[in-house]
Amino acid sequence: GCGSSNGNNGNGSSEGNNTKEASTASTTESTNTGTEPAAEAKDPLDVKIVLNWFAKHEHGGLYAADMKGFYKDANLNVTIEPGGPSVSSIQLVASGKADFGIAHADQILQAKQEGIPLVAIATTFQISPQAIMFHKGQPIKSFEDLNGRSVFIQQGQAYWEYLKHTYNLTEAKELAYTGQHANFIKEEASASQSFVSGEPYALEAQGVEVETMLVADSGYKPYAAVIYTTEKFLKDHPQEAKDFVAATVKGWNYYKDNVDEVHAKLLEVNPNMKKEELEFGEVTQRDFVFGNDAAEHGVGYMTEERWSTLMKQLVEIGLLKEEIDVNTVFTTDYLPQS
Amino acid sequence: MKNNVQPSAAGHAYASSKSTTDSGKPVIAQRNSAFKGWGVKILPPLIAFVVFIGGWELIVKLLGTPAYIFPKPSDIVRAAAENFNNLMVSVWTTIVEAVLGFLLSIVLGIGGAILLASNRYIEKAIYPYAVILQTIPIVAIAPIIVIWFGAGTNAIVIISFLIGFFPMLSNTLIGLHSTDTNMLNLFTLYNASPLQTMWRLRIPAALPYIVAGLKISCTLAVVGAIVGEYVAGIGGGKGGLGYAITIAASQLQTAFLFAAGLSASVLGIGLFLIVNYLSSLLLSSWHESEMKK
């Protein structure tokens, strides 16, 4: 109880101040400089972004921006560092070893609860491609039908807690998800976590037919693969943050039209990846990236309402102990005006 | 030249002459060293503990490193206290898995080494596969383990065993091969069967190596149990420390993560101390390394 919440309060209030300062600063600057290619003469700023996985299609925009020199044009010297199965990008960004990171919206909120001053500045996916997959033909119509089945799930994921809570999945047997699917395949009745833009492809390629249920259909709709940074970075480098987001968005738009070129680049940094899988993923994820609000407001767009809903859902299932002002957690101030 | 040295004072009578010095002195010296023995046992670890924990608390405080990056001992204790019941359930689960894995390592490690040592053809043929067993990445074979043994405790115990097995095997094998040649000759001479030689000579002679293997293996069994929970665990209420750590990590509760991590360490140290105690009992009758304590 009280000990840790004290700590949180303390942290929260001070950081709240920071955010305010940061956002005011950035808004003033953004009015000053209209378009991205800022006045140069300065040395380019070194920034590093840590991914949530090895380079793949969900990072296509970043690599496109890098490859096409959009970052360089913005006077940024960007290093894209791939993550790994258990790499915690949040701690790296929080410690200042990296400037930007990729994580899901619920993780950002949880980080906030732990007093980590992160701010989401753009999202990759409007709707998370996170899904539950199961063998084709299994009588699974809804999430409730997961009861009584083995579910391969990465431990500690918020969406799973939400599903458990909402659909009362007390009879589902949670098994560790390790990135392997052999056990899932072996057990006809089981289900497994997946990205609709990823796993199903690999399985079908091996002749295993699966169906998926998008987690978002449960009403749990976090933004996914959110680009975040720290309050401190926003305060110190508001313009650069803005430039970075702008270049990234530009990268995404470039990626949409030049898929093969970007995939060549992705395969260069992630040589073990299969071209076909990237292609499948790119096609599948398009809607998640460019659809919904993004169709109108551009790639990366986020709304307070969605954040708020998510926050309330997390409070409801107990992953957040108390409500958080979502405006301290995300901002769209750094997105290019469209 | 010493041709005229003629000692005389020390004659026959000498041997029975007595002087009257205080014979209590050495006894005092002994009492002193008994006190010292206590000091050696308790004091240095205590001082080190205080310095370590105190230093950690102080440095992290002074540097102002936030708890979510590197928690202070006080943060960790607080986090542990808050989730004490959960933590204890996790610890207990992991203890059971690690101990079972460790016992498997002992039985199969020593048994395997005895098998290998009893025939050099078998050794040459099979030993490489022991190395494979050790080095093949657990993640790669975790699914097969789950398929063969079932997820949860079974698979976790197997994984804990896989990680602790090789040190046991390797050390025991080296021990079995370092029997003194003269003693082997003795057994050969008395037409001892290979079984007798193994049981009465080679195994006792290998004990120091076996014990060294135990000390490594018991800590690795804990590591293995946690890794096992990662790759083959069952989530939910009965998850072990590996599960607790994953949850804490994904929820960014660094202090509790450390609490769980250090619980694993304490578990490891506990197992280690038990092994240490048993080994000193085992070896006390003959081995130098235990004699001096």
Added chain:
Amino acid sequence: MKNNVQPSAAGHAYASSKSTTDSGKPVIAQRNSAFKGWGVKILPPLIAFVVFIGGWELIVKLLGTPAYIFPKPSDIVRAAAENFNNLMVSVWTTIVEAVLGFLLSIVLGIGGAILLASNRYIEKAIYPYAVILQTIPIVAIAPIIVIWFGAGTNAIVIISFLIGFFPMLSNTLIGLHSTDTNMLNLFTLYNASPLQTMWRLRIPAALPYIVAGLKISCTLAVVGAIVGEYVAGIGGGKGGLGYAITIAASQLQTAFLFAAGLSASVLGIGLFLIVNYLSSLLLSSWHESEMKK
């Protein structure tokens, strides 16, 4: 009663009498055993290899297990051949990381053991922290390692070191404590400094234990390098086998996953053989376990 045994035939002259048996026999026996020596070295592992691989291929084929669950050796070879270049890049990356981690383990493991062995207060005080270092789950401290040492090779090497360190330390320490008392007496008598005793007596005497530690540590360093990529990422560098395994798993390329896993094993065996060879050089002058080979 044997009071009249009176040997006589074997007199003085006997000693120089010669008979003319074929003295070639033992030589033939030797040649035979040289051939046997070769057979022992090569044949049994070869047979085991054939049986192992053949059996695997056959059983999996007969059971009809699909390749994405448990691939046959032929599938694995094919997968490895198809992605040979990628695989080699991964292997090479992992080799570098594992070897660096192993070297660190050696230096700090032996160095640490020497430090601990040189003063029992230090030993009592510090040893528990070595156990902590071994048992604290790597995932728990991986972020800190990355923060302190940087992602990629650095962090991976550190993790590889952390995993291989304790066996080195523990075995060396046990070795340093098992010096023969008589020899210690000899050094005491000649007023050898603690440094001299350590260097000229305790370390050479501990060599068999140190070598046993090396054998365990070298395989663990490979495991550590792979685990390192899991928990600390590959940073800016090229992906090693941990990376290859992760990607292969996510793509359900089980055959290639096994190819990568077995590459790790081969790497481990390679390191092990090198250590083995070096150890037989080191110990050849005196230790029983190496003498018989």
Added chain:
Amino acid sequence: MSSQHAFASETQRETTGKGRQLVAMKELDKVYGNGTVALSDVNMTINEGEFICFLGPSGCGKSTIFKLIAGLEERTRGDIEILGMSPKEARKQSDIAFVFQDHTLLPWCSVIDNVMLPLKLRGVPKQERLQEAERVLALVGLSDHRKSLPRHLSGGMKMRVSIARALASRPKLLLMDEPFGALDEITRQSLQDELLKIWQQDPSMTVLFVTHNTFEAVYLSTQIVAMTARPGRVSAVLNVDEPFPRDDSFRTSAAFSQWVRTVSEHMQH
């Protein structure tokens, strides 16, 4: 002990009336792995029932000969046969005991366990084993130390345990490599007498004995084998044809002194 071992079978004596031929060495060479020529062209036969003392300078190959006879080392050239068999085969069918130059006690076993070891290896029942062990321990004067560990014994005491162990198995062929070297004169003489008594009780028992003590050699042996070093050769075989039993009166006899002088002279060149 057991009645089937090769050495004890039938009292098939040779024409000369001595025991049948037990060991035959012909042109025996032993070169160790490091190139040391330990023995060169050794020719010798040993008959059953003898008590043979080997004398020779340090490093002349006495221990090597013993190990060859026991089948613990391989010859390099020449032939060595025991009852027509190779030493290894012969060893398997017989009751051999060897008092090594080092005590070779198992450090983790108490004195009595060490002494009982050969009996245990042969599956002698516990009661009998204990009885036998007590007997030989009394013989070497260590009954009070039955529970001690080897490292709590003095050098001479360890050697005595080793002797007791060898005697416990009531061997037909007893190889003793400087067994009494670490013992004081009194203990030594009493053990000499005990050993002779044991030997005399069994006509087919053969004892091969290394000593550096000429008095001891003369007192004990039916034959003395003198060896020279570099390379190890047998330089002389002396038949000490003095009657048994021998006792203190023999030690002080003129014949004894004469023998000692003869042997000493042999050892000089």
Added chain:
Amino acid sequence: MSSQHAFASETQRETTGKGRQLVAMKELDKVYGNGTVALSDVNMTINEGEFICFLGPSGCGKSTIFKLIAGLEERTRGDIEILGMSPKEARKQSDIAFVFQDHTLLPWCSVIDNVMLPLKLRGVPKQERLQEAERVLALVGLSDHRKSLPRHLSGGMKMRVSIARALASRPKLLLMDEPFGALDEITRQSLQDELLKIWQQDPSMTVLFVTHNTFEAVYLSTQIVAMTARPGRVSAVLNVDEPFPRDDSFRTSAAFSQWVRTVSEHMQH
């Protein structure tokens, strides 16, 4: 060797004209950890420059006394002082050498490295070290084996290396625990003579020597200490007041036989 060690300082002789008092033992008891009473009420003084042989039955505490003098074991009761210091302090300031009952050679070092060890530990320069080692190896007749490893040597050869090692450091106090027990008569006699020669060259050199050989004891010593077992006590100290240098003519003299008889009698009870 070094000129500052305690034993060599000033030729401060006692009134009796002998060397000053080196070792003083008063009511010395030694009980080992397992309860064995190794020594009980030992009283003895040893003067500098003596050559003292210790005789006594196996297990009577000879090695124990040596270890107490060298400061390698702690006394249980009573006092032992060396030049007024505790044995440990004295050891630190002096040139002691100890030929242990076991050879205690480092198995991983060649013969010559083993012999040079004490010199190396003292920081003697390489050239000098080698020269010294060659000298003592020649003395014990092992020059040809300088490169051999201990496990390639015979029992007697190992013991000789151990003796060479002790002599290499040119000690002022030399403790020898049955050094010649494993050697043949000829080697033994020549080493006895070499040892006496070395001892006579340095009036302040003290040799303490355990042997089971009465002839050896008489031949070598200025004093013979006879001990009894259970518990270990000094039963007699005999002054062998025969002149030095001694040689073969002494061995065959009537005085020698007389001494041997006297000593033997002392050992009987």
